[in-house]
Amino acid sequence: MAGIIGSLGGVDSITLLIFILIIVLLVHIVGYVADPHGIRSIPGPFLAKFSDIWLGMVSGHSHRSEVVHEMHKKYGTFVRLAPDHVSISDPEALQIVYAHGNGSLKSNFYDAFVSIQRGLFNTRNRTDHTRKRKIVSHIFSQKSVIEFEPHVRQYVGELIQQWDRLCDGAVKGLSGTEGEGGWMGRDGRLWLDCLPWYNYLAFDIIGDLAFGSPFSMVMAAKDSAPVAVSHKDAMKSYGDTECEVIRIPAVKILNDRGEYSATMGVLPPWCRPFVRQIPWFRVGNKAVKNLAGLAVAAVAKRLTTPTDRIDLLSKLQDGKDDEGQPMGRGELTAEALTQLIAGSDTTSNSSCAITYYLAHNPRVQQKLQKELDDALGAEDLTASTFEQVKRLIYLEAVINEALRIHSTSAIGLPRIVPEGGLIIQGKHFSANTVLSVPSYTIHRDKGVWGEDADDFRPERWFEPNQTAIQKTFNPFSFGPRACVGRNLASMELLIIISSIFRRYDFVLEQPDKPFDTREGFLRKPTECKVGIKRRNII
Template sequence: MAIAQLLFPLSHLALILSLVPALLTLVHFLIWLIDPHGLRSFPGPWLARFSDLWLGRVAQQGHRSEVVHEMHKKYGTFVRIAPNHLSISDPAALQIVYAHGSGSLKSNFYDAFVSITRGLFNTRDRVAHTRKRKIISHIFSQKNVLEFEPYVKDYVRSFIHQWDRLCAGGAKGLQGDDGEGGWRGRDGRTWLDCLPWFNYLAFDIIGDLAFGSPFGMIAAAKDSAPVAKSHAQGISVYGQDSGKCETVSIPAIQILNDRGEYSASMGVLPPWLRPVVKRYIPWYSRGSDAVKNLAGLAVAAVAKRLASPAYRSDLLSKLQEGKDEDGNPMGRAELTAEALTQLIAGSDTTSNSSCAITYYVAANPNVQRKLQQELDGALQDEDDIASSFEAVKNLPYLNAVINEALRMHSTSGIGLPRLIPEGGMTIQDHFFKEGTVLSVPSYTIHRDREVWGEDAADYRPERWFERDQDTIQRVFNPFSYGPRACVGRNLAILELLIIVSSIFRRYEVVLEHPEEPLATSEGFLRKPLRCAVGIRRRST
């Protein structure tokens, strides 16, 4: 009897569980039928009309920008990529969806990027964002960014010293171990994967600027950084006690990549589903661990810096000095979260862009030759192996080379989702209701033939001198647009100008496999997977 009583409720439970898929399907169908946001008439993949799972799967597979681009080629300007998410490939929509005064808000996609506490990037509330931006934006003014130039040049010099050493070894036919990226000498060149080296460079630069000391990746030629074992301990300790923050080493670059893939995939899922997949699907569980480890890295670095608060003009010191309109500084957790934001925004983006630029210049020998001619003429009187920003900032072909690579390989190629505010929004005579999610994919508008020409799929810096400047500047979108645009744009441009000019002034670079396209994978950012090149010192 007791066994029968036990089995009876279990059978009911099994019946209920078996009905869950049918109930979920019915709910999604009813939402599609009711059409609360008026999107039913727009085309798109069949599953995307009913469920967020289509976009979730696409995001997880790592090629969202390319897939959405193909959907636009198939369906046209408007593509429904989720039940309440419309992708719009009209370049003019940038000015409407993201502009100052549009009133659009970040969607719940950004909730998946919160770790310590909300930072400038993932704050969705307009008032809170205005407060944070007021504190942070002045830090990245051109005047302040120029104070960071000596730090950038120091690490570019260290990078070049390492490559000079590898070039010397490669000229002798030597080879390195895997700890140095597995370089080898052949045919008078040193062959290596340049992506890890750009990662080391970018992490050391932003580590120094955001936390007061580098991670030592260039010197060690290794992906390693300290992370706090306990976030709560690291945030709570202060002053002399900050030294008690116990740490372990982690592969920070890999952790950052895992975190981006996880958060970008989690963010497109409905909020109620996120705890479920994080708990029961191993891929998401590993991503959740990456979020915690990356937060721990920031906790450990800030704790170390505040334990010996010698003043230096860098991002962290300026974040500490910043105050809101009421005169209040950031609290410890907020300070740590913003330092982490700068680490994420200033490392992956710079390394990915540097790698992509190197790939495209190496793939186009005529471009490399013209660039080096311009650099030789402009820098002939400079002895420093690291170029100065003042000497290269206005070089037209250098800027065209960089901009064209950023067009072809925008680190943020996905359409950043925005929630339409009260009053709605009209695009191409289509009215969109409050609460509708819209996005404009940078990857697609950077390939718009009407804007960039019939050869928009090709890398050709000369187009920057041929096309109408007002038109292309309105569409060129590597740093996003409007009040939520990247505050670190000035620093990113300074870094790229110094890095690219210094490298191609000193080295001749060729691709090991020129017939192969640049392989990429996309989380929140679109990153190269590998870039095998042969380098040697130039004779000039």
């Protein structure tokens, strides 16, 4: 190797670059011809047959799920997304690719999401995952989640307090700057972009639960959170010296991190160190470090001021593995960061999507409000209780329908086929092939959801084909790696949506404007401008 490098010492940089490109090209062509995974016959974009670059470019443009969906419409059930990766749009494949005990593992896609150290989400080793899940899963049991309800209701109440204040100003025709994009009063309504406010709400809730104190974004009407300047200093033992912190726009950082990691994850591991030097990726890499710093600062602050409050962090501290060992400082911080990312993004995006679809469908909004009025009566609670709304069937249908059609977790989560292979629709996939089932696409399968699968229609959840619907509905993934926080997410959405839509009536500022999104790991709205008016609750 030294001799080869020496012989290239006198070669100019352009020639060397051409030489490297030829080698890379030959490697990809040889890989295609050799066909080690036996998937050459599966159709897909031309470049995807030879290289990961196609999927990398698609991911980088932030609309992966929509593009893959179009590929399935063009090519059919099986689509080749990369030299070793096949996307499958068959709902039945969920039960095979992600099943308990099938031996499949997460792909190296998840390595791009590691920052402090591996957490429950990005752990690929089965033994490590089993250990972590044992510690974490009991925290999200229905019994434990009920203990978190007062925290959820507190911050929903704060959001309503802020919107009530702005509604009062709007009735007087006032305008202001609270919240990104500002607000104005017109035609007796408060007009604003509700997305930033849902971000503030979700961050305050999960900040309180995961770290013991909120970021106070709702009351400040501002995207701001403290980040540790030095991770090393903050990760020292439980001393009484607080680490140095700065404040960052946490929502923006989280969005940058998601797009960066989702794009980096589809690229081959060998090229990732080089790709990180590209300016756009350097910004994303900084976002990863800042987000880790947010968790480091929050956990450090909490551990220097012990408390007997019951929240996610206290339960993580109390958790023990089979050998009776608790999590170490780094592992505890990594898991708290995982809960922050999962608990903020999904809640805010879903709340925003539900608001959009209800505002876009006045009939559905009115039907939901009647159910809420009938159930809650004239009682003027700022925030609903879980007990009051957990059995409201139309509320649940509205939430499920929005989770279906918006599909916050929309991409096909990649899994490595285990030894012995897997058979799907009679086709054998050999070991080490990467398979995925895109939620965005199966949530639009007309064979399951009907010819109006692209429409928002909660009534479909009361129709006869519920077995097929329940097997296809996949907002929290499926199998042993499914979302551990499902119970908490469901409780939050029930309380948030019931509280807000009982109190306010919503219309869209531009009803004909599409609901625009950007996708990193999660599919996120870009804005949702609405007109809000207080309802007369009798």
